[in-house]
Each structure stands twice: as C-alpha cells, then as structure tokens.
Amino acid sequence: MKSVVVTKPKEYKIIESEIPELNSDYEVLIKMKAAGVCGSDYHIYHGTNPNSTYPLIPGHENVGVVEKVGSKVTMVKEGDHVAIDLIITCGECYQCKIGRENICENVLVRGSGTDGGFREYLTAPEDDVYIIPKNIPFKDAALIEPYAIGAHTTTRGRVVSDDIVFILGAGTIGTIIMQTCKAKGATVISCDINQESLERAKGYGADYIINSQNENIIEKVQEITKGKGVTIAFDAACFQGSLTSLFEKGLIRNAGRIVSLGFCTEPEAISQAMIDVRELDLIGSRMSAYQFEPVIKDFEEKKYNLDGIVTDFIKFSQIDKVFYNIDHPNPKVKKMVILFD
Ligand SMILES: [Zn+2]
Ligand SMILES: [Zn+2]
Structure with missing residues (x-):
C-alpha cells in the first residue's frame, strides 16, 4: 500500500509498505475511500499547526470500507462503509467522563498527533468507526467530519x-x-x-x-x-x-x-x-464530540445541500496536486477531497 508522509514542514513523500495488521481483537482494517483536506492539513504541511508531530500521515476526514475485523469486533462487519473518528481518547479523565471527550487530557488526533488517512489502508478500534448507510456516496461522506464540527460548535453556542x-x-x-x-x-x-x-x-x-x-x-x-x-x-x-x-x-x-x-x-x-x-x-470550541452519528443521520435525510461544498475531487494517485494547491492558494479551491480507487 501507499501512504503520504509529511516528513517535516514543506516536505512530503509517498512510501510503500505492507497493509497494516490488526493491533488487537477489537480493531478493524479499513480500505480508504475518501479523505477530506482541511485547513489544518495546510498548517501541518506548512509547519504552523501547534498540535502536529513529524513525520506524519495527515488526514482526519476519513471514510472507507471495512476489509477485515478482529475476532472480538461485534458492531461492524466486512464490507460496511464507515467514517473514522479523528479523536482517540483515554476514557478515564474528567473530561471523558463528563462527555467532553474531544478535549480529553490525553487526546490524540488522527491526522495531526498520530497518523491519519492519507494512505490506502488503516486500522482503528471498532469504537472509533461509525457505519454509513450505503446510499451516502463516499465523496459526500468525507464531509461528515466538518459537518460534525458545525454540529458541535452550534451545540456549544x-x-x-x-x-x-x-x-x-x-x-x-x-x-x-x-x-x-x-x-x-x-x-x-x-x-x-x-x-x-x-x-x-x-x-x-x-x-x-x-x-x-x-x-x-x-x-x-x-x-x-x-x-x-x-x-x-x-x-x-x-x-x-x-x-x-x-x-x-x-x-x-x-x-x-x-x-x-x-x-x-x-x-x-x-x-x-x-x-x-x-x-x-x-x-x-474544538473539533467535535458525539456528533458523527447525528450527522450521518442528517446526511441520510439530506438535511444539507452538499453540492459544491467540495470544489476539487483529486485522485490519491494525483496527491501532488493536493500539495500544489496547498502551496498555491487559489480562492476557487475551497475544499479538496482525495478519492481512492
Ligand atoms: Zn477538518
Ligand atoms: Zn480522557
């Protein structure tokens, strides 16, 4: 499989590796289908995101298909379409216990503090994935995370x-x-x-x-x-x-x-x-908490007009275009989504 790694600010490379093994019986292997490119990915690439570490595989707006499940996984099965939460939490701290897991004191964010979705396969615990109905196309599903931010911030407000x-x-x-x-x-x-x-x-x-x-x-x-x-x-x-x-x-x-x-x-x-x-x-307001599932329902009910929210769909094989656009800001390129084969 191929992954895009930002090795240090303003430098990236494509690396080949084996498809990852499941790290536990509770994990699932996901074949990536679409990944949104966000403002924070621009900052990661430019070295101006205070929360990012290097080397890093960016990408926190990730959707794909479950390809393999661990022996103790019960909530998802092979072939399910899923959105992957960006937030990895401890579940133990004060914030986790009061429903504020997005600001868990040990929070780790896929695509900024740990590797994200600009790669062909990734693994995640089943608790971190949400099933998407199959009538929501992957190209739209990549917007679930940014709409979860909209849901979160308007809930905060x-x-x-x-x-x-x-x-x-x-x-x-x-x-x-x-x-x-x-x-x-x-x-x-x-x-x-x-x-x-x-x-x-x-x-x-x-x-x-x-x-x-x-x-x-x-x-x-x-x-x-x-x-x-x-x-x-x-x-x-x-x-x-x-x-x-x-x-x-x-x-x-x-x-x-x-x-x-x-x-x-x-x-x-x-x-x-x-x-x-x-x-x-x-x-x-930061990221989102408990908003993926309600937003998936909203998408299913076509509550939002998504037409044109993504201005540029770019194939993973043409990832250079994504970085070109990051380096050459163009007001017409408002939102990019990477599509995988
Ligand atoms: Zn984002
Ligand atoms: Zn916590």
Missing part, C-alpha cells in the same frame, strides 16, 4: 431558532456553520471579504451577507437587527483581531454568546468590561 447569528468567515467551515444554524431555524448573517464566497453562502441559505471590504459591519448589523445586535457570533475567520472585532459595540446584544473556533496564537484586545458589562459568554 446553544443555537436555537430564535437566534440571529453573525458568522465571520464564509469559507468551508463558516458555510457549514451557517447551514447548521439554518437547519436549527436561526436567522444568519454571513460576513467575509470575498464577494464570491458571500454569494455562495447566500446560495446555501444565508439570510444576509456583509462584505466587510466595502461595508461597515456594525452599521449593517444594526440595520438588519433593527438596532439590537445579534444574539450569537461565530469566529470562523480566525486571524489576529477577529475575535476582538466580535466584541465591538453594536455587533452583539446583552447576554449574547461569542464562539471561537481557531488556533490563532496572537493576543486579542478584549477587556473584562467588554465581556461583563453585557454579560457575554465567550465559548471555546
């Missing part, structure tokens, strides 16, 4: 139908959060500097769009919300100052929630007063 939501960033994750908020019945304002991304967000259901390149965010939000401000804001842009901008007077109303989703390490300029005067909630 407690989004309900009464909410009027502001989403900074209309890239793939911003769009997925927007669709998830819409599915929960909320009203959504998408904001970005790229008009094409905004038009796209509108096509996927955004109620309002703001181009912050040529429109004043606060004025527009005030106009849309009739002077009240939004009830919740998501930072899906994650650049220095993006989080601070959500605290600007007029954007969010008293008792609002602000959800942050990035790993930007630059300091922000948020004072206690900015939080306390309006009694805002600042909520952190």
